[in-house]
Amino acid sequence: MTSIQAIIFDVDDTLYPERDYVFSGYRAVGAAFADRLDVNADELAARMRALFDTPDRRRVFNAIVADAGVAPADADALVQEMVATYRGHTPEIALDPEARELLLDLHDRVALGAISDGYLDVQQRKVDALELAELLDEIVLTDTWGREFWKPHARAFEEIAARLCVAHDRCVYVGDNLAKDFVAPNQLGWQTVLLNRPDRVHGANEAPDNGAPQHTITLLAQLTKLFAL
Ligand SMILES: [Mg+2]
Structure with missing residues (x-):
């Protein structure tokens, strides 16, 4: 050779591990959106982590928005905000x-x-x-x-x-x-x-x-x- x-x-x-980045992003989204969804931030991040290991991996934010009972008319915009928070967060990796x-x-x-x-x-x-x-x-x-x-x-x-x-x-x-x-x-x-x-x-x-x-x-x-x- x-x-x-x-x-x-x-x-x-x-x-x-890329999973560390994903979960760091979930913590950021949990912290930023827990109040608006009226849920606990840590529980929200835990729910997202659980969804990551299911076939719904690509629809994690849609799922938590639906779980929280957000009106379908408002859901897409909220998911887009979450995506922006996720991509814009300072990663803890x-x-x-x-x-x-x-x-x-x-x-x-x-x-x-x-x-x-x-x-x-x-x-x-x-x-x-x-x-x-x-x-x-x-x-x-x-x-x-x-x-x-x-x-x-x-x-x-x-x-x-x-x-x-x-x-x-x-x-x-x-x-x-x-x-x-x-x-x-x-x-x-x-x-x-x-x-x-x-x-x-x-x-x-x-x-x-x-x-x-x-x-x-x-x-x-x-x-x-x-x-x-
Ligand atoms: Mg790679």
Whole structure:
């Protein structure tokens, strides 16, 4: 195997559990809307967490608004306000301790980066909360260029390899989402690694043609051995 010079990570469900972000958002929504719905904020957040593990995951706010007996005519606007609160909240999230340790450990030996999709301001708040700028050499948020450049588009992978001055066959991408994470780096000749977290949010997704990872790990620390770093 060619020796590796750069490891690029996805962010959500790769460097920290995405579920932590979701639940942080639910706490913010619970705090902001409990009075208007005439319910207790903690109970409201608990109800949302319970709904997250059901097929109603995508309709959590609709469900709590309906539970509270809000008139259907007012429900949509209220849900939109909740979505805005959720996306605009300052997340209470932290790197996995093992992720932090690994990044500090690898920093002298390889270049480190991140590529992440999602609404730009939302992802920037996550990057800030996780203090990634201090631990990584380059961070590319694909929404900087617009949604058409979200993964599986190759632009972010080409951009970060160029910024780090590392050849594609010396790069590794570590991600969690089989639907989109590995298509572009596979095409470019990167090594690709799935981090298989038991609780990952997109765990049910399947890989498209050419989108399967070349390696699978269950702990980030396994990267060291996998690439003889
Ligand atoms: Mg992810």
